[in-house]
Amino acid sequence: MKTLSIITAVVCLIAMVFVAFKTNILREEGGNSSYSFSRFQMWLWSTVIIPAFVLNWATDSGGVPSLNEASLVLLGISVSSLFGSNIITSVQKSEHRKLLTAGINTTSLFKFQANSDGFWNDILKDDSGHLSVARLQNLMFTFVFVMMYIYLFFDQAMKYPDFQQYTYALMGISTGGYVTAKAVQK
Secondary structure, three states, X not given: OHHHHHHHHHHHHHHHHHHHHHOOOOEOOOOOEOEOXXXXXXXXXXXXXXXXXXXXXXXXXXXXOOOOHHHHHHHHHHXXXXXXXXXXXXXXXXXXXXXHHOOOOOHHHOHHHOEOOOHHHHHHEOOOXXXXXXXXXXXXXXXXXHHHHHHXXXXXXXXXXXXXXXXXXXXXXXXXHHHHHHHHOO
């Protein structure tokens, strides 16, 4: 069972990485459009938690797959970020269409129209093309949490890490700051 779970976890990891690099799944609209910060964040957490889920299943004495609160909260935060970001982008596109119908050019106001400036530029710039402190902060907290999650998972013999509630609040506030900045940015 342990060998099967290791193989399955590696296959899942390779599949997630392959899909990210060989498709447009991390882009706003597909094609050569800009990369999406919220899609990247959700992809990153999925790429970490799915293999961890499979590895934990093999090492758990009961043999029944399970998740812990930390995994669910972190996935939930990334899903909320993606949905919030998609709603905001949808509203911005609607506003854009209204302005275009009125004869007002808004090309420079909305990044979702632009081609990619490269992965890091795309995810660190807001929809008007300026570097965003909220995105940078959220990216740094995401990377720190991912590293802590991976380290603790393997340090604890493939058992899920647990974080304090205030730690979840920190990640939630950071992600909320990103979504709020996206919503109010013009």
